[in-house]
Amino acid sequence: MPGPSAQSPSTPADLPGRGRTAVVTGASSGIGAATARRLAAEGFDVVLGARRMDRLTALAGEIGARALPLDLTDPASVEEFAGSLARVDVLVNNAGGAFDAAPVAEADLDSWQRTYEVNVLGTVRLTKALLPALIASGAGDLLFTGSTAGLISYEGGASYTAAKHAVHTLAETLRLELYDQPVRVVEIAPGMVRTEEFTLNRVGDRDKAEAVYRGVREPLVAEDVADCIAWALTRPHHVNVDLLVVRPRAQAAQHKVFREEI
Known part of the structure; x- marks a missing residue:
């Protein structure tokens, strides 16, 4: 089976990721792409997984990574992806998304299923x-990009909060089940993060997507979350960051966001 791409000879030997292979899912945009860039800069041998191979291939060429097609909803795609990897030290489970903002009474079950x-x-x-x-x-490192939506519920968010609560529980359960194995289980739970696609995919309208962040001074960006992910993964391996919640200063809680008048 082909292995991941080799490290560049110019990569300093003292970089924390040197000699370690990191898989990043959902790497074609947003937090996933930012994480891939950051881990490559830390010396990791990065393998990118996503469906949009045009974006993935461009990013792989930019950072010296390996790009592989991956559709997490397709068992055959997952099997082929996993079978092409000779070694994995880090898995960043980042792929995800929200696809509606409907109340439960108007739930679109197709959206819930997706x-x-x-x-x-x-x-x-x-x-x-x-x-x-x-x-x-x-x-090994098993990291989940969760969300504060996995810790608290809010109106109009049931399909996403239910899913992210499940991710939170998955991370907690694996932490217990792997307590005697050489694998750290880490969850990074961001609050408000402004990326190019997340909110747009959820509400389907660019003006409505922009309104989510209107008046909020410095919401988090993808690079902020990537910084947290890289920090957790580069601690000494006996240090397990079980859960790291990160929000912009303007967001004290899910419903408490300071917005300046525009």
Whole structure:
């Protein structure tokens, strides 16, 4: 089986990721792409997974990574992806998304199913496939990009909050089940993050998407979350960051956001 791309000879030997292979899902945009860039800069041998190969290939060329097609909702795609990897030290389960903002009384069950397939079932599918490699590495890292929506509910968010609560529970359960294995289980739970696609995919209208952030001084951006992910992954391996909640200063809680008048 072909292995991941080789590290550049110019990569300093003292970089924390040197010699470690990191898989990043949902790497074609947003937090996933920012995480891939940051981990490559830290010396990791990065493998990118997503459906949009045009974006993935461009990013891989930019940062010296390997791009592989990955559809987490397709068992055959996950099997082929996992089978092409000779080694995995880090899995960043980042792929996900929200696809509606409807109240439960008006729930679109197709949207609910899509949300669960991507955020939950796909994450479980790939985690199960790569967990043996993470254990075999002797110092594996299993990281979940969760959300504060996985810690608290809010109106109009049930499909997404339910899915992210499931991701939170998945991380907690794996932390217990892997307590005697050489694998850290980490969850990063961001609050308001402004990326190019997340809110637009959810509300389907650019003006409505922009309104979510209107008046909020400095919402988080993808690079802020990538910084947290890289920090957690580059701690000494006996240090397990179980859960890191990160919000912009303007967001004290899910419903408490300071907005300046425009």
